[in-house]
Amino acid sequence: MKDVLGNCPVCGQKLEVTRLHCCHCNTSIEGSFNLCKFCRLSKVQKQFIETFIKCRGNIKEVEKELGISYPTVRSKLDDIVQALGYSVKEPRVEDERKAILDMLNRGEIKYEDALKLLKEYQKEAKQ
Template identity: 50%
Template sequence: MRIISNKILNRCPVCEHEMIITNLACNNCRTKIEGEFLPSKFCRLPQEQIEFIEVFLKCRGSIKDVEKELGISYPTVRNRLDSVLQTLGYGTGKAEIPLESTNHQNILDALEKGEITPEEAAQQLRKVKR
């Protein structure tokens, strides 16, 4: 019996708590190991971040190439990279960004992706300033 899976389930589909691995088995010799094992921190990343990491690695870490591949701006690439680093538990090496700046960036990212119109972006930016 061959089991193919794209990703380990790391959250319970019923209660959303983190799951542990309790059984490992060799598909060749049928050796089984039981215990409590945590999945790697990479298994815990959301699919969107995994896809970003794959593009980043494919581009050999060149932010300019990632920009071209994903069709996003330099600041958006940096924000996504910082988000992955924080999810993995690494500091980004920069001072904490004020919430207002983060909101501005989210609005600009949505505008860049075509998710909102320029008018909607302007309206949202005015609300953030209040």
């Protein structure tokens, strides 16, 4: 069985479900039904969310699993937050530094990793 498409493959606009069918009893229901917000995410975004949940939101584990940097993980999360219809405030440099230091404090990352992340973030923030 194929995944439900949330957006039109031709124009990219939201699709609407108009028919539901039960394969067990052969009942069909027609009408106008909304898809959940997650159905509208791209396949890549859904895979990222699955990895994020599997890693229990631990960004360091997501980095390892996907082989991407901390700023890239944050960027992907921001894209998904926007795709779900929420606003993303521009992170302040201090907020990002605090998040890295909090991960260090909780023991999620080592000192060397925190230092590397801080340098990476500072480099990407300048771009």
